[in-house]
Amino acid sequence: MGLIMAISASAAMAGADGPIEPAPVYDEVLNQISLREAEMLFEEGVQFYDANELEIWAQGYIPGAIFFNVKDWKKLLPEDKSTTLVFYCVNPLCTSSEMAAREVMKLGYTDVRQMPEGIVGWRRSNRPIELP
DSSP states (O other): OHHHHHHHHHHHHTTTTSOOOOOOOOSSOOEEOOHHHHHHHHHTTOEEEEOSOHHHHTTOBSTTOEEOOSTTGGGGSOSOTTSEEEEEOSSTTOOHHHHHHHHHHHTTOSEEEEETTHHHHHHHTTOOOBOO
């Protein structure tokens, strides 16, 4: 019984050495879209931005998408801040596209969308991909 209590106590202490911090609060509300909505925008010629790491990008991306994970990413954005822009990364667990979309919104872009399903969802639904 003492061993169980000791294990339970050590498990409860795991990771407890750092301060508890509040979850981030964002002023920018993301406009998340489904794969179907993304496909409709793709067919309309809307610009997509891939926020993945280079290794993921090299495995395929949405045709015409711009690789966004670069230092000078602001140069990749259109002058017209009302232009529709769609950001994506790997899958719903990836937050790179959320962060990228929020940063773009902070610059004053007003029609920014984020596709949570990412390139994995796009591929699995048999939508087209392009290779570098």
